[in-house]
Amino acid sequence: MAPHPLPFPALFVSHGSPMLALQPGPAGEFMRRLGPALEAGFGRPRVILALSPHNRTPEPTLLTAMRHPAIHDFKGFPEALYRLRYEPPGAPALADVLAAALAAQGLQVARREAGGLDHGVWSVLRFAWPDADRPVLPLSLPDQATPAMLRALGAALAPSLAEHGVLLLASGSLTHNLRLLFGPQGWLPQDAPEQAGTRAFRDWVQARVAAGDEAGLLDYRQLAPAAREQHPTDEHWLPFYLAMGAGGLHEAARLHAGVDHGALAMDSYAFGPGAAALAQALR
Template structure:
């Protein structure tokens, strides 16, 4: 019988590809997140994944019957290229998403091909290591605004009530020049720079207040927004699960950590069930109540 739990849509910062080998605080959180979701909401019938590394000229579903890990990076530990994540596809969900898009008048293509970029398979290796949950990647349009991504999420909202985990993957801060632009990168546990701290604090406060007008206009209103996101493709996936969560619910930060002094690994939950998830993560015993 399919799971009909109301899953809170999520945004997860996936970090460097090395997160798959060096989990640190964020990897430990992802493991805990998978266990907590199972205990509190059950196993999702499918995962609809929106990653900063799957981009297209118009929204596209990768609706292949099977997936494999795509090694969309270079210059890292060769061991990364030996990691696998052979998850099943979600062809039935693809048809459902296309029907929702048609009702909303949003253009949406579906291609019978598989493949999970590292923004998807890295967190899922920790959350669901058996690779037994069907996955449907949704490539988004990086030139579209936060408001357009939010509208895309609103179209997907019914799925969250039908056992589908809507997961955005990107980075709360993402200026790689601060990490690699000076030759030798900072220490992975370097203290946080002020611009990163101020941007993260603003985002968390506006999210907790459900101040969607400010959040959708973050590039003008948030402190150091352009410095933290010279291009914003790594934050745009935040707005898709936000839209799926709805305008009437605050967003809840469910994890915060940092690497290299400015690459934040924060995660958020959205919608009416977000607070339940946050409480269950803080109190593991609550997940079984």
């Protein structure tokens, strides 16, 4: 296999609500520019390794189907959302490569002959690669995952990702407390003023990334302001650590900053070689 021109930075992208697919707002516009900017700077990814908090299993698992149709894993949304389709090819051969590489490092990842992309993945990819022609390999989030576990998994994956021209897309949400998104009349407007706790948490993450403070980020539950308010449960925040582990903090950059409904932070980050250049290209 010919070497890939450059390793990709590892990405953490906030996907927000399923309504992103119909009401993209500034975050969706960022995602539309993300795919072309990545390919202009680093080349076409051979495969996109995608992790989302909506694909949960007892142990990390790679889905090895030949194709991955969009799964509408939500209820109570407009009918137009359920009519959206996205079906990229899979990458079963890469699953074998990654499983073997992790096993050599004492880490186990299961493989399951199943397919489908939850909305945390397809709602991002349909903007970044609307033609659905880049192969995707879904990786599940383990039920008992911790920041340290995912950082270690990302670091273990990094050499294989670079060798095989794989882009890591870890999809989640920089803040995720749905109760904060509602007012007396229901959902707060998409452009509602940002709440103080959301701003404090976003600013803290940006400062710790800029400082290269891995220990502080791993201990976010104790150190970050409003951590429990912004993440009553942390499954939407955990994908951040897979990307951080894969790319490291020696070069990291915030690619997009924004808030929907006053409390749903849509910030996205890149980690590793070229992160700063990618951020510059997206400005």
